[in-house]
Amino acid sequence: MRTSKTAQSKTRTKRPLAGPTLVPWTLQDGEEIERAVRGRYGVVRITGGRFKGHLGLYDDDEGADAFVYPRGLPPTPYIVCRHASLAKAREDEVALWWAVNTNQIASRIAVRDFRRQHERGE
Numbered sequence: 001m002r003t004s005k006t007a008q009s010k011t012r013t014k015r016p017l018a019g020p021t022l023v024p025w026t027l028q029d030g031e032e033i034e035r036a037v038r039g040r041y042g043v044v045r046i047t048g049g050r051f052k053g054h055l056g057l058y059d060d061d062e063g064a065d066a067f068v069y070p071r072g073l074p075p076t077p078y079i080v081c082r083h084a085s086l087a088k089a090r091e092d093e094v095a096l097w098w099a100v101n102t103n104q105i106a107s108r109i110a111v112r113d114f115r116r117q118h119e120r121g122e
Helices: 091-102 104-120
Strands: 042-046 055-062 065-069 079-082 086-088
Touching: 042 091, 055 091, 091 104
Parallel strands: none
Antiparallel strands: 042 055, 042 086, 055 065, 065 079
16 A cells, blocks of 8 residues: 655755856946947856856857856856846956966965955955
8 A cells, every 4th residue: 555755845946156257246336237249259247047147258159049158168068048148247357267267276366356356346
């Protein structure tokens, strides 16, 4: 004879991705989001979806979708997101992303300096 098990509700918690590409992101005084230009590949800020707030490498697009590497240089996994959810990264964010993804020692220094700079509101 089968006994029924009580239904256990599985709640899936959304785990934010941790790591150096998720850096504090706030608009500074007078700053507006500048959308990424289609076809201008490089480092971008993801402004919507699961990876909101991440820096990523915009590598290719097809239709309204863009292929972005949020965790480093290829061959890391990529995500497909709407091109409309990509913003142009600032120069300091671009430097931070490249430092993080090319040299671990330099990345620690870059992240530390980036956070210090933004804590002061420069």
